[in-house]
Amino acid sequence: MYAIRRETGFTTRFTEGGSTTPRSVAKAHKRGAYELERVTKERRYEIAARRLLTSYGIPHHITEEVITLLEKVHKENMLRGRNSRVVIAALLMHVSKSRNAHLPSEVFEKIAGAPLKRVNRCYRMLLNSGVITPTQASKPRKPSQVVVSIASKQEVRDVFLKQNISLSLVAQFADKAYSKLQGRKPAGVAAAAVYLTLKMVNSRKAQLEIARAAGVSPLTLRRALKHLMEKLDVEISI
Known part of the structure; x- marks a missing residue:
C-alpha cells in the first residue's frame, strides 16, 4: 500500500x-x-x-x-x-x-x-x-348467440346457405334445448345443435371443427349431443 x-x-x-x-x-x-x-x-x-x-x-x-x-x-x-x-x-x-x-x-x-x-x-x-384481480362474473351467453357465432365461420356459413338452413330456427332450437338440458354449457349445447342440424342434411363437418368454432372441446360437444338426443329420442351416428 x-x-x-x-x-x-x-x-x-x-x-x-x-x-x-x-x-x-x-x-x-x-x-x-x-x-x-x-x-x-x-x-x-x-x-x-x-x-x-x-x-x-x-x-x-x-x-x-x-x-x-x-x-x-x-x-x-x-x-x-x-x-x-x-x-x-x-x-x-x-x-x-x-x-x-x-x-x-x-x-x-x-x-x-x-x-x-x-x-x-x-x-x-x-x-x-394480488397480481391479477378476480373478474366480475359475466352473464353467460345464450346458446342462440353462440349458434350465430358458429354460423359466421366461412365453412359453416357455406353449408347453411347451400342447404337453405334457417339460422333463426337453429338458434331457437338451441335455446329450447338448453332449457331442457340442466347443467350443460350454453356453448356446448349450441355446438351440439349445429352439429345435429348439419348431420341431418348429410354434411360431413367434423366435431372438432364445430367444437373449435364454439370454443369448447369435442368431448363437451359429444356429451351435450348425447343428452340432446336422449331428450329428443333420436338416433344418429356420432
Whole structure:
C-alpha cells in the first residue's frame, strides 16, 4: 500500500493492484448491470410468450394483455422457480375470462405443456398474490348467440346457405334445448345443435371443427349431443 499526500492535507491511500474506482461509482455500475440483466430477461420472456401465443392463434389484443400481465409477474419476482409456460397459460385463462373469450381447455394445456389442473393451480396462486384481480362474473351467453357465432365461420356459413338452413330456427332450437338440458354449457349445447342440424342434411363437418368454432372441446360437444338426443329420442351416428 502506498499513499499520496495532497496539499489540502488529505491523504488518499491506494492498494497496489486494487481498483481505483470510487465506491459510489462501483455501486451505480453494479446496480445498472443488474437492471440491464432484469430488462433483458423480461424482454426474453416477452418474445417467448408472444411467439407461443401466436403459434396457437390467440388474438393479438389478448396476447398483448397477457404480455402486460407477464411483465407485472416478472417484476414481482414470481417467475422464479415456476414454469413460465404454465404462468402464461394461467394469465391467458384470466384474460380470456375477463374478455369473455371462450377457449377450449386443450389450448391452455398445450400452451402450458402441462395438465389443466396445474394451470388452474397457478391461476389461483396469481389471484391470491394480488397480481391479477378476480373478474366480475359475466352473464353467460345464450346458446342462440353462440349458434350465430358458429354460423359466421366461412365453412359453416357455406353449408347453411347451400342447404337453405334457417339460422333463426337453429338458434331457437338451441335455446329450447338448453332449457331442457340442466347443467350443460350454453356453448356446448349450441355446438351440439349445429352439429345435429348439419348431420341431418348429410354434411360431413367434423366435431372438432364445430367444437373449435364454439370454443369448447369435442368431448363437451359429444356429451351435450348425447343428452340432446336422449331428450329428443333420436338416433344418429356420432
